[in-house]
Amino acid sequence: MAKHEDTREHLLAVGESILRGKGFSAVGLAEILKAAEVPKGSFYHYFPSKEHFGCALLERYFVNYQRHMQSLETQYDCGSERLMHYWGTWLMSQGACSPANQCMVVKLSAEVADLSEPMRQVFKQGTNEVIERLAKWLDEPRCDGALSPNMDAQSVALMLYQMWLGASLLTKIRQDGSALETAMQTTCYLLGVKYI
Structure with missing residues (x-):
């Protein structure tokens, strides 16, 4: 990897780890630069602004997320196993x-x-792609029982993704996994899979 790409990737990786804990607004460039041990001038060589940095960070996140989803496609032949x-x-x-x-x-x-708005658009595109891939898994040959024939895969994928996002927010609020457990039970019921 070229030094340019290496430094850019390093900034994004360090920034992501900090933002995961503190959020976007609470973190200044100085904190990211200090943690990454990169001078301010170098940051602006790669990113014209913090907003551009945020967009690049989110794009990187969704690329990695899609890679993870793609790896599940090679691990599991059955759509319902992959989903679970x-x-x-x-x-x-x-x-x-x-x-x-x-x-x-x-x-x-x-x-x-x-x-x-640019970061919102990255979120919109990234989440739409996740939902599309979930719908594809749901819409694979119905023989594995992932969905009954009268269910629309796109609608179910959207509903499941929304439910899990909401359950994750409640988990943060409650500081326990009860909402996620409920999401899993509901998902199993919808997909006709036994909950263990």
């Missing part, structure tokens, strides 16, 4: 209430949607 692994991972990571595992959509979307 996806939601199970969500349950474990978000139920831990750890900033290091914090979903960036849960952590930042409400905050930045009102502050930055």
